[in-house]
Amino acid sequence: MPADNVDLPPRRYADLQLLALRARRGDAADLKLSAKGLALLEALLAQPEAVSLSGISQLAQHHGVNPSRLTRLAHALGLEGFKALQALFREDLSDSAFYSTRAQRLLDFGETPRAEGDALADDRALWQQEMQNLSATVEALDTTQLAAAAASIQQARRIHVIGLRASFGAAHYLAYYLDYLRDSVHLVSGHAGVSVEQALRLGEEDLVIGIAFRPESRMSIDYCRLAVEQGASLLALTNHSSSQLATLSESTLLAPAEGAFFFNPMSSLFMLVELLLSRVAREMGHDAVLALRQREALISRLHVE
Incomplete structure (x- = not known):
């Protein structure tokens, strides 16, 4: 400075x-x-x-x-x-x-991890911090709430998944595989010219899955707030229980993201998404297998690589 x-x-x-x-x-x-x-x-x-x-x-x-x-x-x-x-x-x-x-x-403030004489010390320290984030995510996980989240995903008429900027990768990952398991999954993407007004189409039978880490995207928050006002349910995936996104929902799954990293640590978020997908597929049972086989058959018929 x-x-x-x-x-x-x-x-x-x-x-x-x-x-x-x-x-x-x-x-x-x-x-x-x-x-x-x-x-x-x-x-x-x-x-x-x-x-x-x-x-x-x-x-x-x-x-x-x-x-x-x-x-x-x-x-x-x-x-x-x-x-x-x-x-x-x-x-x-x-x-x-x-x-x-x-x-x-x-x-x-010298918060980046350092160790003399070890060229890999910084990388190992970052790995250890991410491992702590993963452990903290599992330890803080409310299995009852995870089960309720999986049930809401199965029962919803339509699902909109929104996570912009740094959270977009996790939102895309979640929406992509949910689309394997069920119909009417829509990824909200600012790159495609999607505006907040699309949330006006949602109602009481619909679910929005909002993903936002600090700094939270204003469009993501506005989209989720409007969806809730329309009567849709909101499942929040965030790194802090007092985030703006979490205040909009009674259903929040947390992925702690601490550490001396210049950007947002995201490993815990992707693991949380994987846990959620796994729970949905497990609860669906043979219906999940059937959905996957139908998708694979289509990919094979269309020669999609």
């Missing part, structure tokens, strides 16, 4: 990053932070999503401090209180500069 001064109070999440870096270097005389205050600020900056989506008591408990410490930190930064501090993190949550901000944080 540049070494330019930042006026107090900070107006953006990036300003907070710069203030923390200046304080760590000892060239922020205008910032009256104790060593513990600086450590708390750096800890918050290392987990922006948690700060954005947690209440002050929950966040204080997570960091082992009294909630008043968070209020005092906000005051030291020239802000009115914790809500004003949290607002800076929430703005970053939907900021168009999410990836560059995250990359800068990883580099400046």
Whole structure:
């Protein structure tokens, strides 16, 4: 980050990053932070999503401090209180500069995994983090909710699957194989000129499967919100229980995606999709086998490769 001064109070999440870096270097005389205050600020900056989506008591408990410490930190930064501090993190949550901000944080705070003398250490560390995400997904999985999600997929008249930007790959994967198993599966794709208004065609017998990781696509959220308003059911696949998508649905499957990765870790999301597909196929039993054989016969007859 540049070494330019930042006026107090900070107006953006990036300003907070710069203030923390200046304080760590000892060239922020205008910032009256104790060593513990600086450590708390750096800890918050290392987990922006948690700060954005947690209440002050929950966040204080997570960091082992009294909630008043968070209020005092906000005051030291020239802000009115914790809500004003949290607002800076929430703005970053939907900021168009999410990836560059995250990359800068990883580099400046040294959060990218490093090990001297081992050229593969960084890659192994990333693999270990993804394994932790996979384990966390399975441990947090509500099997009753997974079964209910599979049942809703079987019973729905029509299914619309939407996941844009980074989530599009998982949405395509899910829609592609659901189409093997049942009729009336539609992949919503902005690349095909699909607009939010298509959700107007949905009703009480229909299901939308929404997939959104941070930063959540506004079109995805708007599409799911409109579908719910039309009476359709919504199954949300996301990485945080307090995401915008999750707030629209009572049926949410979580795929934790933590780690020092410059982009969105997606392994847990694809595994969640695989678990959902497997459950649907298993519940369908011989009907799933018949559907697969019919699709394979068509592919063979049309010489599709």
